[in-house]
Amino acid sequence: MNRFPLLIATLSFTLLLAGCNQSATTDASQGDGSKKLVMGVSMLSMQNEFIVNVNDEMTKKAQEAGVELITVDAERSALKQVEQIESFIAQKVDAIIMNPCEVEASSPAVAKALAANIPIINVNSETSAKPSAFVGSDDVESARIAMKFIADKLGGKGNVVMMHGYMGQAAQLKREQGAREVLKQYPNLKLLAHQTGEWDRAKAMALMENWIQSFGPQINAVFAQNDEMGLGAVKALTDAGLKDKVVVVSIDAIPDALQAVKKGTLDATIFQNAEQQGAKAIDTAIKAAKGQPYEKQTLIPFQLVTKANLSTFLK
Template structure:
């Protein structure tokens, strides 16, 4: 499809200075927040994610808290626990509580959730950044200036990459099983599409079964345990749409003494998966750096609210894009653990667009 020439502009590195603001403290419970009345007071920083029991989102919160600490602003994390109605309701309650004097960094629970969230934010004057899930016809530039950006990662590419690496580890033959995320989640859809594309190129590889585990480790463990009973030694590899499910499958393999014998792949770069790569139990994983995600979306909202840039004047490539990812294999896992797992790198949160990789393609 035709794409605006703006979409191909290289990402511009911005260096902005975050002005000091009055410290409000962090980690305040939503129910204890005072109503914000003064327009000249600092905005509340608000994060909305699925669950803190998910290692990926747990690291996201760590990044958000780190950004809040650096800026001295209050930060509240809302969790949906996989309930779309709760997620939308909690955000609306926070908008009311703050009189709209907040910025929001949100990973909508499901694709349809993004529209009512964005509409509520635009109506209240809240600057918002969405991740992963939104309808294809919902665009930031249709809600200027408050819908700043929507950010994803090329799920089809990542899904195909880990499939290719899995097939190599299987000797390019045999059967494998695949575990998907929430069926309506765009990341789950794209990663599965990439896996199927890789499968088409490997006629000696067969997909024994595909089931969804809703991004959850325990569900993946149960599914994998059933597969081991059903398929036994026919299973030569395990493809998982995220690491939490991949590590759940790995636990099932461990229970049968098969860890390291049946290769596993996943996506997210969570600590357990990275350690499994080092141990030879995972072939690879791909990280989108949830620590960076947690802070950069809040930084975009804060800078826009402070008038440091006008989202409406940004090129479209900066407002709807795939961000960069990092592939983690045995070749670079030691370095990755040292620099990204054992400690968190210093991130310039004011460099808003340095990880723009490509436009999002809607097929």
């Protein structure tokens, strides 16, 4: 029996099947036949709960829209972030979303993306170089709200310590600006000390312990530029038996902070809407990638959270 024709037929069928499968992989990515959008995302730090919340919402919205995200962690390094953007440019992604590490040092990434004609959207934090669009909140406003709350609680007089975020990042610079604007309005409200806790709970706890040793009962209030640091300060003050005498306010309204407000250990937090920032960043990037009109700046308001309105924010 001559098996050669049978072998040819089998081989032809196998190749045909392989061709069909390859076609399905490359062309069926979008049901309407259009090319599937691919976007590069570089996040400041996936060790930061708020940043993770923004990223989770972006991932969810991208999946709903049929967009592929290539997400990387810059690990707080602007140098690494610029290299990540260069990699996205080499991969010819349709758009880039960047959560900048630093105002100045992350700016070359914006310039490189724009030079390659790839839209770049800054989410949550800013660069001095102007991107295609910015989606976030006005960090100056958040600090004004926090420091005004402290001023009201202290009757306009007392000693405040301020915990900075990662130095040189937009949120750190703008939250310091907002806090100092309010301090100028209250001459009897004194900034006793200020130092970075690098957005980190453990580092903030150690910093607060140092301040307690240095100033003790002189400290009347703590303004922490994010909740992680605020919770670190609360732990140090509680351990020292001073929490009942010190007002602590922080920013972001992450779940741990909301629970601390509920318990009364954190006096207030400022709600920053991670879900809206993430969702609107994806919406803007999709429009920019498709050449559709989009908002060049989307600002989402901050809101003060205390025990009085806590139920609105608890999920």
